Amino acid sequence: MKILYVGAGFVGACSAAVMADAGHDVLLYDIDEEKIKKLGSNDIGLIESCLFEDGLGDILIKNKNNITFTTNYSEVAKCLDLVDAVFMCLPTPEKDGVAGQSDLTYYHIAAEKLAQNLEKRNNGLQSKYVVVVNKSTVPIAMVDETRGLMEKYGVKNFGVVSNPEFLIEGKAIFGSVHPDRVVVGAEKEEDFKVMRQIYARFLNSSSVKYIEVTPEEAAAGKLLANYLLFNRLAVTFDVVGRVCENFDNVNFENLRKILTSDGRIGNWGFYDSVYAGGSCFIKDAASLAYQLEEIGVGSGLVRQVLNSNNFQRDNFFSRAEKEAGFVWKDKKVAILGVAFKQNTNDVRNSSAINVVKSLIEKGVKEIKIYDPVAMPMFKALFDSSENLDYKIIDYFNSEKEALINTDTCLILTDWPKFMALGEVIKSVCPAPYLIMDGRRMLSVDFKELQNLGYDIISVGSLFLKGKK
Ligand SMILES: NC(=O)c1ccc[n+]([C@@H]2O[C@H](COP(=O)([O-])OP(=O)(O)OC[C@H]3O[C@@H](n4cnc5c(N)ncnc54)[C@H](O)[C@@H]3O)[C@@H](O)[C@H]2O)c1
Known part of the structure; x- marks a missing residue:
């Protein structure tokens, strides 16, 4: 053909x-x-x-x-x-x-x-x-x-x-x-x-x-499939994750074992994350809500999923001040990962976009960014010739270079290589130091890092205060 x-x-x-x-x-x-x-x-x-x-x-x-x-x-x-x-x-x-x-x-x-x-x-x-x-x-x-x-x-x-x-x-x-x-x-x-x-x-x-x-069923099927997947993520982040962030001795990975053993619940979407970004879930859920509202039908549940996804990102960011007493003003901050998820250079609706804007509003001194493939796409969104505020953003060729001489880091993309970040952080960012893990990439290292004096805020965990 x-x-x-x-x-x-x-x-x-x-x-x-x-x-x-x-x-x-x-x-x-x-x-x-x-x-x-x-x-x-x-x-x-x-x-x-x-x-x-x-x-x-x-x-x-x-x-x-x-x-x-x-x-x-x-x-x-x-x-x-x-x-x-x-x-x-x-x-x-x-x-x-x-x-x-x-x-x-x-x-x-x-x-x-x-x-x-x-x-x-x-x-x-x-x-x-x-x-x-x-x-x-x-x-x-x-x-x-x-x-x-x-x-x-x-x-x-x-x-x-x-x-x-x-x-x-x-x-x-x-x-x-x-x-x-x-x-x-x-x-x-x-x-x-x-x-x-x-x-x-x-x-x-x-x-x-x-x-x-029918053409209508096909188009509706696509929107509904994305809504149901998005809904699953929102429930995992905003309900399961929230339980783990607020009760003692409740570990996200252990809860995952209990819950996903039930075949009716299933495995897909059972991870915690700072945000469900990307070009599709958010806009397709919003489109579904709009189409229902346009004909006068309620879309409360669809809108709630969109709201809880935004809450998840904003709540994670706000925990630095609320729980660790961290003051952003004049700090140097590393951002590790700007792609909306691993294995893509797509930054559409990436959590990093909103986080960078929030950091600028908070008056940080420098934002040091590393991502293995998505930095060119991200740079295009933060052109310092158009907005002088973006002059405080710098880009680096490795996670180590981005981390050197910073006061805190935010892990925002689940690149598999970021699971080894614990060693890099230990080598260049001596404790006391705040690690903000928006993807639970370091969950197996949390205990050790805490014992070495690192403060850790992670999605799906209570605040872990450094023990030294
Ligand atoms: N990206 C995904 O994962 C995904 C998955 C399923 C469905 N979709 C849907 O597929 C559609 C496309 O998504 P995408 O991610 O490929 O978008 P994209 O932005 O990556 O690509 C769209 C392309 O269209 C081109 N374009 C714009 N105007 C044009 C014109 N007048 N003539 C020819 N080309 C033009 C752009 O230059 C761009 O290269 C969207 O409706 C999206 O919701 C995307």
């Missing part, structure tokens, strides 16, 4: 790479010249510098004959004469100032341009049937909007499909090669047929559920 991808972000680039690997002929279009240049460079280092995803570089290079990268719309227009499906992989962030409404501007701009060019395909004859596939996470009734847009420009011979993406950042390639489910929402058998050809490799798979539903 010939497939056009519009948008080469985490979803577009990973999905396009896997489709090319499945033997389809793929054109990947984006407006971002630098990104397209890097993704098409056949150089793993350059590919990872824009999208850090395990296996993406290898799969793009392996399939370079099946995938073309472009920012040139005339190439896109030419491809439309022959294309079977157009996968729309545009950002759908939360609209500024409207709690939860999706900002569909990127989608509309790309879809209008697509419609104008689809109308002209084959010199206006438009003979070939084409399916416009919403892979972006969109509102439940989006199919009507997409269809309306195509019709407005006189596009004929088309269908609209909702095929939500369930990838997990950091494991996107593995997840797209071995998905647990493929969800296709369509209105016509003709559209299901095209999608079955595109996903032929999964149709008879014993491990992949191939689910055909």
Whole structure:
């Protein structure tokens, strides 16, 4: 099949790479010249510098004959004469100032341009049937909007499909090669047929559920899946974690053993963290709440999950003053990890964004940051030529360099290598010193560090006052 991808972000680039690997002929279009240049460079280092995803570089290079990268719309227009499906992989962030409404501007701009060019395909004859596939996470009734847009420009011979993406950042390639489910929402058998050809490799798979539903069910399924996962995290952080932070002799890891032994409770999401960040959970839950409220239905539980996630982050930060009597003013602070989670360079809704802003408000003297891959993305958000307050932020090439000469550190990302931070801290930050562990990366070392005189504030633990 010939497939056009519009948008080469985490979803577009990973999905396009896997489709090319499945033997389809793929054109990947984006407006971002630098990104397209890097993704098409056949150089793993350059590919990872824009999208850090395990296996993406290898799969793009392996399939370079099946995938073309472009920012040139005339190439896109030419491809439309022959294309079977157009996968729309545009950002759908939360609209500024409207709690939860999706900002569909990127989608509309790309879809209008697509419609104008689809109308002209084959010199206006438009003979070939084409399916416009919403892979972006969109509102439940989006199919009507997409269809309306195509019709407005006189596009004929088309269908609209909702095929939500369930990838997990950091494991996107593995997840797209071995998905647990493929969800296709369509209105016509003709559209299901095209999608079955595109996903032929999964149709008879014993491990992949191939689910055909309405476009509305597909879009709702994506929003609800993210809400349920987010809800699980919020409950673990804000209820289980809170119990462990407030009762003597209640250890988070021991509670996890007790609770996850019950098959009905399950393992997923049973960790403690300063925040559930990333580009999806927060905005998708907010979008779900907004859509319910818009039609006059209550969304209290959805909003509560969003609130408790923010509370978790703010509460963790406030414990330094409240429990350790730590005064932030004029302190030097190390931040270890700015990616929203391990194995990605994505910093969207990372806890570090809000924490850095809070530190600046508190009047700290210096913020010393280290992250193995996400610092370039983070730097772009804190440009000191735009805001002089950001001049106190410095970036370092190792956790050790970031820690030297600081008064406290905040561990905000669960990079596996941070489990060895105890040794580094002992080597360069002599006690008394405050460790703020937002990921329980040092939980096995807490006792030893406390006995050496370190004060420790961790999510999921009572304040541990240094014993020396
Ligand atoms: N990132 C995830 O883990 C994930 C998972 C599932 C679903 N989603 C959803 O998929 C969608 C895309 O997410 P993402 O993480 O890939 O976003 P992203 O920001 O990484 O990528 C979006 C890309 O679209 C490009 N773009 C913007 N306007 C364009 C236009 N007019 N024409 C062509 N390209 C344009 C941008 O340059 C960018 O490269 C969102 O709706 C998101 O909610 C994301």
